[in-house]
Amino acid sequence: MIPNDTIVALATPSGSGAIAVIRLSGPEALYIAGQMFRSVSGKSIEKQRTHTVHLGHIVDGDRDIDEVLVTVFKNPNSYTGEDVLEISCHGSLYIQQEIIQLALRHGCRMANAGEFTLRAFLNGKLDLSQAEAVADLISSDNEASHQIAMQQMRGGFSNEIAKLREELLNFASLIELELDFAEEDVEFADRQQFKALTERISFVLKRLIDSFAVGNVIKNGIPVAIVGEPNVGKSTLLNALLNEERAIVSDIAGTTRDTIEDEIAIGGIGFRFIDTAGIRDTKDVVESIGIKKTFEKIEQAQVVIYLFDSTAFKAKGSKFKVELEKIKNKYPQKPLIVLANKVDKIDARELSTLKSxxxxxxxxxxxxxxxxxxxxQALLNLINTGALRNNETIVTNTRHYDALLKAFEEIKKVQYGLDTELSGDLLAIDIRQALYHFGEITGEITNDDLLGNIFANFCIGK
Structure with a gap:
């Protein structure tokens, strides 16, 4: 059901700033603005053309609240598909609240989280996957996640799914038509062409499903645990990577007693580095807790960096190798990068022995x-970013991934039915299920609970 009331919310982050933007959307947006806004030109805001900006004052009776710029977007040429008005005011918290309270008194309702984008979806301005990409774009904090969100918001993913769904729907119609003429034993759908289509759909779905591994990493960042003995330079390495003094560095073993995390972008990909407490036998209760957390962080990390002191290799080399083997055996699936620190303090012969x-x-x-x-560079090499460089569709959304898996499973059933010459009525059941899961992604198939879950994660004002 498309709402018919008018909503208002702060569209910029809360807090003081140079300016703030307050957004209204709904059938009464222009009328309500007309009760609050006095243009310096004396013109009525309701009669102004769409996509125009006007200088004036927000007033409450005879009281001036602020000098503002008001931007008009008339339906259907607006973000939500409704009449939209944006008030750019000074960023005082007092002014923001005064304008919002005034709009509420004139008949607006406070917008729910993501309600502007929800209305854009309900009014056909965006499909569901594009709407979800808006939230991803807002939360993107590196080049790669931004690129993926932009590609999805422009409809790259939607277009690919819509094309597959349309072709499958055409064949589904022919299969359904056959059922209407079941007694005459006619075949409208060419089974060989249908097999070729299901093979192509299966190939595309498999590629999209496989892309989720990369997409999820790009969207959420890659956790990297830096582990090793105390005082081998883990905190110094973290500071070098971050290019700031984030971790405390000292010559005292066990200085890092808890995990320290920070994130940087390397080649457009977010990496979350975790500096852990040094692994050693200790009677210090607090340090022991830190070491326990180290192993917990290794469990959570996708990449492990094992760091040791090259100047101590002659005396402790066998111990380092044992620790290294323990990590390899315990976490065989995790990429492991082995680093010998402090190589500036050893000669070429010692370095050669170490590498041998x-x-x-x-x-x-x-x-x-x-x-x-x-x-x-070694960290970047662990990620297959070929799809990103080639501007291919990459799946980052868990809901999309789940729907793709289900659609892939149904397409496999259709392929099996074609191979075993299954009757048209049974084929039609599996085709309908595949179409259903395609529709879930773009929003042709939806329900209030699903929309509530998706848009509840949006910020207010978007």
């Missing part, structure tokens, strides 16, 4: 920055 015993090791000096660039 641990072939995969990378030399590093976290203090001078040597090897940091090589490390960042």
């Amino acid at each position: 015993q641990i072939p995969e090791v990378m030399g590093l000096s976290a203090k001078t920055g040597f090897g940091v660039e090589q490390l960042t």
Whole structure:
């Protein structure tokens, strides 16, 4: 059901600033604005053309609240498809609240989370996957997640799904037509062409499903645990990667007693580095808790960096190798990068000996920055960003991923039915289910609970 009331909300972040934007949307938006706004030109705001900006004052009776700019967007050429009005006022919290309270007194209702975008969806301005991309775009904090959200918001993902659904729907219509003439034993749908279509749909669905592994990483960032003995330079490495003094560094073993996390973008991809407490036997209760958390963070991380002190390799090399094997055996599926820190303090012969015993090791000096660039490249190499570079559709939304899996399963059933010459009525059941799951993605198939769950995660004002 499309709402018919007028809503208002602050569209910019809460708090004081140079300016704030207050948004109204609904059938009475222009009328309500006319009761509040006095243009310096004396013109009625209700009679102004769409996509125009007007200088004037927000007034409450004889009282001036603020000098503002009002932008008019008339239906259907607006974000929501309704009449929309945006008031750009000064960023005082007092002014913001006064204007919103005035709009409420004139008949507006406070917007719910994501209600402007919900109205855009209900009015056909966006499909559901595009609407969800709006939230992803707002929350994007690196180049890659921004690129994916923009591609989805422009309809790249929707168009791909819509095309598959349309072709499948055409064949479904022919199958359904056959059922109407069942007694005459006619075949309207060419089974060979239908097989070719299901193979192509299956291929595209598989590619989209596989892209979720990369998409989820890009959207949420890649957690990287930095582990090793105390005082080997984990905190110094974190500071070198972040290019700031984020972690406390000292010569005292066990300085880091809790995990420290921070995120940076490397090559447009977000990496969340976790500096953990050093792994060692200790009687210090607080440090022991930190070490326990270290293993918890390794469990949560997608990549593990094992760091050791190259100057101590001669004395502790066998111990380092044992620890390294423990991590490899316990977490065989996790990519592992092995770093020898403080290589600026050893000679070429010692470095050569070290590399002969641990072939995969990378030399590093976290203090001078040597090897940091090589490390960042190694991290990027762990991610297959080919699809991103080629501007292919990448799935980042768990709801879409689930619907694609279900659609893929139904298409496999259709393929099996075609191979075993299943009757048209049974084929039609599986085709309808596949179409249903396609429709779930773009919003042709939806319900109030689903919409409530999706738009509840939006910010107020969007």
